Amino acid sequence: MTSTPLPRARPNGWYGMLILVATESAIFGTLLATYAYLRFRDPSWPPPGVAPPSVTAPLVLALVPVAASVPMGIASRTARLRRAGPLVAPIVLATLVQIAYLAFQVHLFSDDLARFSPRDSAYGSIYFTVLAVHHAHVAAGILLDCWLIARVRTGLTEYRRTAVMAIALYWYFVSLAGLAVTATILSPAW
Amino acid sequence: MAVESAAPAAAQRIDRLDRIWAGRPGLTGWLTTTDHKRIGLLYLWTSLAFFAAGGAEALVMRTQLAEPRQHVVGPATYDQIMTMHGVTMIFLFVIPLSIGAFGNYLVPLMIGARDMAFPRMNALSYWLFLGSGLLMYTSLLLGMAPDAGWFDYVPLASRRFSPGLGIDFYALGLILNGISSTAAAANFLVTIAKLRAPGMSLNRMPLFCFAILATSFSLVFALPALTTDLVFLELDRKLGFRFFDVAHGGDPLLWQHLFWIFGHPEVYIIVLPAFGIATSIIPTFTRRTMTAFPLVAVAELLVAFIGFGVWVHHMFATGLPAVTMVFFAAASLIIVIPSGIQIFAWCMTMVTGRPEYKTPLLFIVGFIVFFVFGGLSGITLAAVPFDQQVTDTYYVVAHFHYVIWGAAVFPLLGGLYYWFPKVTGRMYHERIGQTTFWLVFAGTNLTFFPMHISGLLGMPRRVWTYPGGLGWNVENLVSTIGAFLLTAGLVALFANLIVSAYRGAPAGADPFRGGTLEWATTSPPPRYNFAVIPYVTSAYPCWDVDDRADDRRRLEAGELVLEENHETPATTPVDGRLDEILHMPSESPWPFALGVVATLGTALVLSDHFLIAAAGVALAAAVLTLWHAKEPAPA
Numbered sequence: 001m002t003s004t005p006l007p008r009a010r011p012n013g014w015y016g017m018l019i020l021v022a023t024e025s026a027i028f029g030t031l032l033a034t035y036a037y038l039r040f041r042d043p044s045w046p047p048p049g050v051a052p053p054s055v056t057a058p059l060v061l062a063l064v065p066v067a068a069s070v071p072m073g074i075a076s077r078t079a080r081l082r083r084a085g086p087l088v089a090p091i092v093l094a095t096l097v098q099i100a101y102l103a104f105q106v107h108l109f110s111d112d113l114a115r116f117s118p119r120d121s122a123y124g125s126i127y128f129t130v131l132a133v134h135h136a137h138v139a140a141g142i143l144l145d146c147w148l149i150a151r152v153r154t155g156l157t158e159y160r161r162t163a164v165m166a167i168a169l170y171w172y173f174v175s176l177a178g179l180a181v182t183a184t185i186l187s188p189a190w
Numbered sequence: 191m192a193v194e195s196a197a198p199a200a201a202q203r204i205d206r207l208d209r210i211w212a213g214r215p216g217l218t219g220w221l222t223t224t225d226h227k228r229i230g231l232l233y234l235w236t237s238l239a240f241f242a243a244g245g246a247e248a249l250v251m252r253t254q255l256a257e258p259r260q261h262v263v264g265p266a267t268y269d270q271i272m273t274m275h276g277v278t279m280i281f282l283f284v285i286p287l288s289i290g291a292f293g294n295y296l297v298p299l300m301i302g303a304r305d306m307a308f309p310r311m312n313a314l315s316y317w318l319f320l321g322s323g324l325l326m327y328t329s330l331l332l333g334m335a336p337d338a339g340w341f342d343y344v345p346l347a348s349r350r351f352s353p354g355l356g357i358d359f360y361a362l363g364l365i366l367n368g369i370s371s372t373a374a375a376a377n378f379l380v381t382i383a384k385l386r387a388p389g390m391s392l393n394r395m396p397l398f399c400f401a402i403l404a405t406s407f408s409l410v411f412a413l414p415a416l417t418t419d420l421v422f423l424e425l426d427r428k429l430g431f432r433f434f435d436v437a438h439g440g441d442p443l444l445w446q447h448l449f450w451i452f453g454h455p456e457v458y459i460i461v462l463p464a465f466g467i468a469t470s471i472i473p474t475f476t477r478r479t480m481t482a483f484p485l486v487a488v489a490e491l492l493v494a495f496i497g498f499g500v501w502v503h504h505m506f507a508t509g510l511p512a513v514t515m516v517f518f519a520a521a522s523l524i525i526v527i528p529s530g531i532q533i534f535a536w537c538m539t540m541v542t543g544r545p546e547y548k549t550p551l552l553f554i555v556g557f558i559v560f561f562v563f564g565g566l567s568g569i570t571l572a573a574v575p576f577d578q579q580v581t582d583t584y585y586v587v588a589h590f591h592y593v594i595w596g597a598a599v600f601p602l603l604g605g606l607y608y609w610f611p612k613v614t615g616r617m618y619h620e621r622i623g624q625t626t627f628w629l630v631f632a633g634t635n636l637t638f639f640p641m642h643i644s645g646l647l648g649m650p651r652r653v654w655t656y657p658g659g660l661g662w663n664v665e666n667l668v669s670t671i672g673a674f675l676l677t678a679g680l681v682a683l684f685a686n687l688i689v690s691a692y693r694g695a696p697a698g699a700d701p702f703r704g705g706t707l708e709w710a711t712t713s714p715p716p717r718y719n720f721a722v723i724p725y726v727t728s729a730y731p732c733w734d735v736d737d738r739a740d741d742r743r744r745l746e747a748g749e750l751v752l753e754e755n756h757e758t759p760a761t762t763p764v765d766g767r768l769d770e771i772l773h774m775p776s777e778s779p780w781p782f783a784l785g786v787v788a789t790l791g792t793a794l795v796l797s798d799h800f801l802i803a804a805a806g807v808a809l810a811a812a813v814l815t816l817w818h819a820k821e822p823a824p825a
Contacts, residue, residue, distance in 0.1 A: 007770040009762050012307045012380050019376040019410055026414035034418070034444060042439045118431050122439035125431040151821070159821050
């Protein structure tokens with residue numbers, strides 16, 4: 001691994017992930033734009049009978065994936081420079097934090113579902129859709145992490161190097177998208 | 191790189207490449223292929239089959255409308271056929287043909303690569319596209335095809351007014367189709383960024399590749415709007431969500447906004463590859479480089495970019511505020527500038543070159559005529575008061591058929607002739623080719639020009655019949671006659687190509703003396719495209735005689751032949767400097783398997799039993815895991 005010189009450009013798989021992230025940001029952009037569109041057409045937002053979202057828990061939670069991106073970034077740097085350095089441990093750490101985060105979010109989600117339904121109003125429809133899409137992204141990321149841990153446990157190959165860099169990029173995106181989603185769904189509480 | 195005259199050392203290297211790159215034989219070879227040329231051919235045949243279906247639907251509609259009060263088909267069937275015609279021509283014919291077939295076959299050849307960046311994902315794109323097409327056509331065979339028009343407006347498309355499964359077939363089929371197109375676009379972007387031959391800096395990249403680059407960018411950013419819209423629709427229809435329900439705070443115009451945020455870039459997604467084909471054919475048949483090469487490249491990118499800011503011109507009749515409409519009318523007019531740059535560049539290249547009007551160039555001339563004409567009627571539609579007068583009339587149908595059929599498909603037909611010798615190794619029949627051009631050209635005008643008049647006289651679109659005495663009878667009859675003439679021309683065109691594929695004269699590597707790299711290899715190209723990776727020093731590398739002579743020397747010397755492994759070089763994204771040698775994936779059964787499972791999983795969502803659908807998703811995830819179970823051998 002260490003004998004060949006580092007290429008100047010990043011690997012194809014990283015570029016592929018960059019484009020996936022680009023198209024996914026367009027999906028989140030569309031979702032959040034829809035939220036804004038529906039909101040500004042409806043004078044009562046959220047509709048009567050639905051309390052505005054609570055602020056503290058989602059706001060604190062949104063920072064968790066951002067924090068978990070730090071160990072992913074460390075692992076990615078180790079892989080990119082093909083150096084001996086922390087690799088498996090930071091990925092495991094990030095994954096554990098992400099799993100705890102998702103569990104808490106699912107709990108909040110089902111709490112919300114008990115309070116109001118996506119079938120009652122356009123507010124409920126877009127609120128639950130935006131959150132569900134983001135949680136699905138976190139779940140997919142956790143699956144990728146598990147696959148990654150199973151692979152890099154036995155050492156780094158060129159293929160795994162690309163995977164670490166690409167999956168780290170995915171997590172940066174998911175944590176930024178989480179901030180945008182949180183800011184949007186909390187906006188009626190401001 | 192004539193294999194026949196190769197020196198012994200070179201011949202040995204070519205032997206080794208043949209062995210390393212050999213695919214599996216027979217049907218298994220096609221089902222497991224990752225060869226961009228084979229995948230391109232699969233796209234070609236499939237999209238042409240859907241073209242035949244869409245064409246047959248058009249003929250049924252024209253026969254029904256030939257005279258007033260006919261009853262060839264009933265109104266319900268007419269609505270289904272009309273919807274399927276639109277969906278087929280856009281999602282199953284033009285895009286798969288231009289990007290899937292032409293893009294796949296040509297981009298790696300033009301940039302001097304041995305395959306696409308992600309060969310297996312490339313195969314997956316094709317199988318998902320085939321699955322989406324089969325899924326949508328299953329609905330027609332079952333008599334429950336979508337019937338709300340290709341843009342599927344709510345509330346007509348809501349469960350209340352369209353209770354059957356037709357709209358669900360449409361929504362799910364297009365989601366699958368969108369995934370396929372996104373994967374294809376990502377593949378093109380990375381291929382173009384990373385796999386260009388050494389020396390091919392961005393300013394030396396063929397304009398066709400710029401067009402595919404612009405198209406891919408548009409796909410990556412436009413398709414999510416459609417996908418999200420379709421998901422909203424299915425959530426409303428299947429689970430009772432309220433996105434489009436006015437009574438509960440939703441808004442039907444949301445559907446239209448999101449649809450056209452995708453739908454207008456889509457027009458340029460359709461037209462840009464055609465521009466790229468025009469900029470390939472014109473230099474070859476005028477014996478000169480493209481005029482204003484960098485401006486044309488920038489104009490291609492600009493068209494794609496501005497295309498994102500004009501969607502409201504499809505919604506001028508929906509009662510939006512005047513200030514919104516004026517803004518979008520102005521934005522729509524700005525697109526004239528990059529389009530004009532390209533038209534003037536094509537014309538000036540022909541005026542200052544020595545044009546030889548062979549069949550491919552004739553189709554490009556026809557394309558320019560249609561593009562100017564369709565562009566002019568487009569300018570009239572960008573004027574809000576005029577648009578409000580003719581909205582939902584045949585004038586609009588006439589306009590977009592001039593643009594989509596005349597401007598987008600004519601270059602594709604020209605391209606079929608132009609690259610036919612490269613793909614088959616044989617020449618088409620020139621005189622029959624020219625005759626078919628005139629038939630198709632006349633048929634197109636005869637079919638679509640009268641629609642301007644019937645539209646201005648007030649004939650609404652999407653009607654299954656009309657009473658006599660409204661003054662539209664002659665126009666409709668002429669359109670129908672034109673449609674059959676057009677069909678006759680197309681039958682002759684394809685007959686020429688099919689017969690020539692077996693009986694045509696041998697073409698040799700470069701029958702037209704083209705300037706781009708696909709002409710530097712044999713016809714048809716070997717599995718590995720180039721026996722030696724070419725070095726590039728200009729935008730028309732095939733006209734650099736010394737460089738190509740040097741290829742033969744380098745093949746004998748073994749410089750950048752890469753005969754030890756399944757490899758292709760990667761270069762830096764901007765300067766095209768040699769960066770590393772990549773080990774490329776080979777044949778695999780998994781893309782096909784995932785395509786089948788994903789299509790079945792999507793079809794299961796139709797059942798309303800979400801546990802069954804979830805099982806489909808789980809199965810797809812399992813296939814994806816198996817796909818990646820075996821790690822590729824380190825290079």
